[in-house]
Amino acid sequence: MVERGIILLSGGIDSTTTLAIAGKEGFELFALSFRYGQRNRFELQAAEHIARIFKVKTHIILDIDLSVFGGSALTTDIPVPKDRSEEEIVQTIPITYVPARNIIFLSFGLSWAESCGASDIFIGVNAIDYSGYPDCRPEFIEAFERTANIGTKASIQGRPFKIHTPLIQMTKAQIIRKGVELGVDYSFTRSCYDPSGDGKACGRCDSCLLRKKGFREAGVADPTNYRS
């Protein structure tokens, strides 16, 4: 029997590469995306497109409004920081951090997994070329996996849940090279925290800067349409 894998899919480089890896590993793909109040509405179009390319079995886009809580530049009018140095990007938790976002996303992934008989959940978190978010680190993922296995039927019967983080120790360049090897077309992915109305990436937020650096270091042409 083919195992089912739940993949959290934002439509960016990391989650798209993670989807490609899960597919390569033979999982039947169940993709989960969130309309959570993010500024970048283009990333969900990207996620839908990517889900079709990878022929996922089911793609669910859930509506959860995290903007009611405020507290993040990604879900409110707080300006997105621009032109930060590499040191700043990796050393501080920026205002683009959305409180508890990954624990919420993983919990929904867990709910779907438990409902459909999957034991494998994939998330494209990365603790190397990242924005310093605490919920992207290995110790968080391990703690979540433990909690998941205590708080579900898996505590009593059946296979335990596994949270797969194939990218967690890779640089952005390594991720891009891996994706290219698996046939990912990154022109469909979206990373920008603050795109313009016509969908162009700003080219200056942390996410754009990490993306540019990744393509540069990977020696792969960056297909992104940047404003600057």
Place this chain on the structure above:
Amino acid sequence: MVERGIILLSGGIDSTTTLAIAGKEGFELFALSFRYGQRNRFELQAAEHIARIFKVKTHIILDIDLSVFGGSALTTDIPVPKDRSEEEIVQTIPITYVPARNIIFLSFGLSWAESCGASDIFIGVNAIDYSGYPDCRPEFIEAFERTANIGTKASIQGRPFKIHTPLIQMTKAQIIRKGVELGVDYSFTRSCYDPSGDGKACGRCDSCLLRKKGFREAGVADPTNYRS
């Protein structure tokens, strides 16, 4: 400064009593409820009414559709079991279990807490007179609290989060007595998994049976309008 407390409020006996306890302890009350696809839409009306009575500072009702995942009698057309014995109720995980519900609810509570500067989250879980749900047990709560403190800014700065479970080792009768002592009017609370269109409790699901038993053992008149 008055500390803020996030209280997960379903509108049932347990969460209402928990709200009363948090208020008694001096917390500024922030109540969080969910429209998650549950059959009992009356419980959200109850939650709104109770939030007003307790003069909570803010009451947020979030829309999260767990019915898309299926898998539970509370969110689908699967019949709610009736007339189960006490042994059956406490010994098996019934079909009314909603996969990963409490980890989702707690994660949203955590997101709000982190956004508004609260460190205290209250949940009325109970591992004595309960339906055998794995996400109501102390070991799950401890694992979640640990995960919360690793996956948020609290891992780096500020007070750690505490998940308060004041009812976890109490019988339903003890909970009701505690609530009566704190002035809770249980006629506003709703417990039934399968109410009729006019809002009457079925009187026969696990939740109604535990509620009846609780009032009986507490020696308190049961104000509930049961069909049977």
